[in-house]
Amino acid sequence: MCLPARSRAPATNLISLTRLTLKAFCPISTNTIHSLIKACAHLDHLKQVHAQLLTHGLHHYLPSLLSTTTLSYLSFGLLDFAFLLFRSIPNPSTYLWNILMRSCATHARFHHSLHLYSNLLSSGLRPGKFTFPFALKSCAALADLQLGRQLHHHVICFGCADDLFVGAALVDMYSKCGDVDDARLVFDKMSKRDLVSWTSMISGYAHNGCSTETLEFFGLMQQSDVKSNRVSLLSALLACGHLGALRRGECFHCYVIKTGLEPDILVATAVVDMYAKCGSLDLARLVFELADEKDVVCWSAMIASYGYHGLGKDAIAVFDQMVEARVKPNHATFTSLLSACSHSGLLEEGERYFHSMNDTFGVEPKLSHYACMVDILGRAGKLYEAQVLIEHMPMDPDSSLWGSLLGACQIYGDLDLAERIADRIFELNTNHSGYYVLLSNIYAAKSRWSDVERVRKLMVGRKVSKVQGFSMIELDNKVYKFGVGDRTHPLSSEIHSFLQEMLAEMKQLGYVPLMEFALHDAEDETKEAALPYHS
Known part of the structure; x- marks a missing residue:
């Protein structure tokens, strides 16, 4: 007797058949029971079949049924049920360990996935090429570089370094842990490279701020006759925006249109953001208007676009259109909106939207929103109000929040408040040189040269080094960087x-x-x- 997996047979027929089989009105076949379990199209069906197995004690006599039932619970996303059964399985196979690790990684239970990997090693089994991608994915999600290096060592020891999928997972892990140099070393040693490995390297460069390398690597991928996908294009557009490389961005936009990815709202949003950051606001708005079924991310990107250029009232107009379109704003939306109000000096509007976040839209303000409000108040010269807001926040302020107010003190020449704020910042043991430079400039504006020298010595004593500034310019489709x-x-x-x-x-x-x-x-x-x- 054989049933197809995930059969759509009525539940009553399925359960009746299970009871009939288990009561031995027909011969019991292991394959039949396995098929019955796999035929459960709904969770209730699976639980009833499982109950019949427990009632008749067949798990004790047929341990393989535990594995099948475990896998079925995993297919419904019930990891806790699956774990309970898994612990009862004598000598589970590497395959079952791998499936459990994959399920944990898929459901963002990354610590559980790595714990399973550790237990797999303790059980005496050897991890293989199907094991490491799941462990490395969890490590990447946790940004645990030290553990990632240990896993890389295991990859080599267990002879999986040449596997294509393991190599791509290593590149992704190092990139997401912020070590693009080691990611590149792994990539260069790969004997074979596919779209996934290329994309992992390109997105790794992009999200670590290596925009020039992102575009260079994208070009290398094209020269290798590897066709780009959505992820690699998103990374390239992000890099163009960071560099202000308008001509390159236009080329990528043409490629998006040519490959039929323009209707993809995520790609359209990336194009909007790229044009805005490259200073072409009209093109950003055109792409935005042509986008179908705009989601909250797309609306937020357009609001942010006007904010970049100090057009706060236009940003507010887009926000109002968004609300009229019945798209609910989220935290990112309000960060973009408040930032736009800040850059345009819209004090009253900023205060109104800040208070409406929770009252009208049910969005609880986060640290980023308080930072925007501090900036709005600081630019308006309301330094005391900004200080009170920081001190009465429902969360602890970080150095960037105090730093925003310190910048306002420089603009308005409030030395006394600047010194008090600087003390707060330095108590947080920050090594950001910008705060020291701000305080030094405030002293310099007051001709307090001895205090300027004192701040410089403080930087030396705390081993705080000033990061050299640089600028970039695009000429003839190439970006130049200079200091x-x-x-x-x-x-x-x-x-x-x-x-x-x-x-x-x-x-x-x-x-x-x-x-x-x-x-x-x-x-x-x-x-x-x-x-x-x-x-």
Whole structure:
């Protein structure tokens, strides 16, 4: 007797057949009972069949039924039921261990998945090429680089380093743990590479802020005749936005249209974000308007796009359209909206939308929303109100929140408050050089040079180093990066000569360099000569 898996037979017929079989009105066949379990199209059916097996004690005589029942519970997503049965199985196979690990990873129970891997090793079984991808996926989700390195060692020890899927999982793990260099080493050692491994490397570069490498690697993938997919295109569009590489972004948009991915709302949203960050707001709005069935992410991206350009009222108009379209805003929506209000100096509107989050839309403000409100109040000169808001937040403020208020103190020259805030920031043991520089600039604006020197010594004592700034520009479809006084470009002499010509013209139009924060121990001529070569 044989039944097809997931049969749609009525529940009453299925259970009656189970009872008939188990009461031995027809011969008991292991294959028949396995088929009965697999034929359960609904959870209730499975539970009733399972109950009959328990009633007749067949699990004791046919242990293999435990494995089949365990797998069936996993197929319904009932991991706890499956674990109870799994613990009763004598000597479970590696296959069953792998399926349990996969289910845990799929349902975001990453610690459970890694615990299963540890128990698998303790049981004396050897993990194989089907084991490691699930363990590495869980490790990547937890961003546990140390454990990831241990798993990589196991991959080598158990002879799975040459497997294509294991290699791709290693690349993904290292990338999500923030180690793109080791991800690249693994990728370069792979004897075979497929779309998944290429995509893992490209997305790894993109999400670790290595935008130039993302685009370079995308080009290498195309040269290798590997066809890009949605994930790799999303990464490329993200990189173009970060670099402000409009021409490259336009090329990728054309490719999106050519490959028929334009209706994909996730891709359309990425295109909107790319155009906005590259300064082409009209194209961003056009793509947004042409998108079908806009979701909350797409609406939020358009709101953020106007916010990037200081067009707060346009951002509010899009938000109002979103509400009229019966799309419920989420936390990201309000972060974009409040940020737009901040960049446009819309104090009253910002306060109104902040209070409406919970009252009207049922969205509990998070740290990012309080940060936006502090910025809004700080830009409006309401430093005391911003301080009170921070001190009465329902969560502990971080250094970035205090740092936002410190920046406002610089704008409005409030030295006393700046010193109190700086003490709060330094109590958090932050190594972010920007806060020290802000405080130093506030002292410099007041000609408190001894305090400027004290802050510098404090940075040295705490081993806080200032990260060198840099700028980027796109010319002839290529992005160039340069830093302070950079002379690495082969045409640097011509570039500096042209810069001097521009400065001369700027001075004729009334440009006066702001030198109060720079090089207090240097002569004015030295200051003025150094400032134009800052990034």
